[in-house]
Amino acid sequence: MPSTVVLEKKKQQVAALxxxxxxxxxxxxxxxxxxxxxxxxKLRRELREAGxxxxxxxxxxxxxxxxDAGLAIDNSVVEGTTAVATSVEDYVAAxxxxxxxxxxxxxxxxxxxxxxxxxxxxxxxxxxxxxxSREVLLATVCSVFNAPIAAFARGVQAIxxxxxxxxxxxxxxxxxxxxxxxxxxxxxPVAxEAPAAxEAPAAxxxxxxxxE
Numbered sequence: 001m002p003s004t005v006v007l008e009k010k011k012q013q014v015a016a017l018x019x020x021x022x023x024x025x026x027x028x029x030x031x032x033x034x035x036x037x038x039x040x041x042k043l044r045r046e047l048r049e050a051g052x053x054x055x056x057x058x059x060x061x062x063x064x065x066x067x068d069a070g071l072a073i074d075n076s077v078v079e080g081t082t083a084v085a086t087s088v089e090d091y092v093a094a095x096x097x098x099x100x101x102x103x104x105x106x107x108x109x110x111x112x113x114x115x116x117x118x119x120x121x122x123x124x125x126x127x128x129x130x131x132x133s134r135e136v137l138l139a140t141v142c143s144v145f146n147a148p149i150a151a152f153a154r155g156v157q158a159i160x161x162x163x164x165x166x167x168x169x170x171x172x173x174x175x176x177x178x179x180x181x182x183x184x185x186x187x188x189p190v191a192x193e194a195p196a197a198x199e200a201p202a203a204x205x206x207x208x209x210x211x212e
Contacts, residue, residue, distance in 0.1 A: 010060075010061065013057075013058075013061050013065075014061055014064045014065045014068065015065075015068075017057060017061060017062065017065035017084070018064075018065040018066075018068040018069045020053070020065075020086055021065060021066065021069040021071055021086065021114075021117075022069050022117075023088060024086035024087055024088055025087060025088060025089060025090075025091055025115070025116060026086070026087050026090070026091045026092070026094060026095070026113070026114065026115050026116075026128075027084060027085060027086040027087070027094065027113060027114050028084075028085045028094040028095055028098050028110060028112075028113040028125065029062070029073070029077055029082060029083070029084050029085075029110075029111045029112050029113065030082070030083050030084075030085070030098055030102070030108065030109065030110050030111060031080045031081055031082065031083075031107075031108070031109045031110075031111055032056070032081050032082075032083045032108055033080060033081045033107045033108070033109075034105065034106070034107025034108060035105065035107070035108055039105070043097075043101055046097055047085060047093075047094070047097055047098075050087075050090065050093040050094075050097060051087060051088070051089065051090055051093060052085050052086065052087045052090070052093050052094045052097065053085065053086050053087070054083060054084070054085040054094075055083065055084060056081075056082070056083045057082055057083065057084050058082075059078035059079065059080075059082055060078070062077075062078055062082055062084065063078045069117070070117060071114055071117060071119065072119060073112060073119065074112065076111070077111045077112050082111070085097075085098060091115060091128065092128045092129070092131045094113075095113060095125050095126075095128035095129045096128065096129045096130075096131070098110060098129075099125060099126060099128075099129035100129065110122065110125060113125045113128075115128075
């Protein structure tokens, strides 16, 4: 019979995997039979960089953890060699990476998968695998929202480069006195011609005195 220590360890493993399944948004269960150590290292690194947790598990532990998490997996899933890949935020990363790897390795197969606690079939897993990564999806969404924002920002920057809206208003006000100054310049010569008319008789007086 298993010792108390062994039973306690298994309980802890079941509880940990059950919590992991509950807290994940998506997961893929695979049969990793035939994978080399080198390939396994590369696969684990790629999954880790994508935010996917990948571990080899015992079938008995998976069966109990899945039941505890409310995940209805088929009995065929808990046969052979088994590894579980789970993701907390990314719905497609595990499916995309593992499906691509399975296509290039005959002995590496996907058993099943789940989304938000619901089992999905192979067709849905393949559909998930064809979706772009989370980063690409976010970049696409951001580009859609940023397009009008960028146009608005360019318009604001154009106003700033010209001195701003307030800076443009005094310039318009300064132009108005320039138009009013024009009549003043036209009347100035008229005021200067008046003394010239009064000086004419004074110039003729000496001429009459000289004739006498």
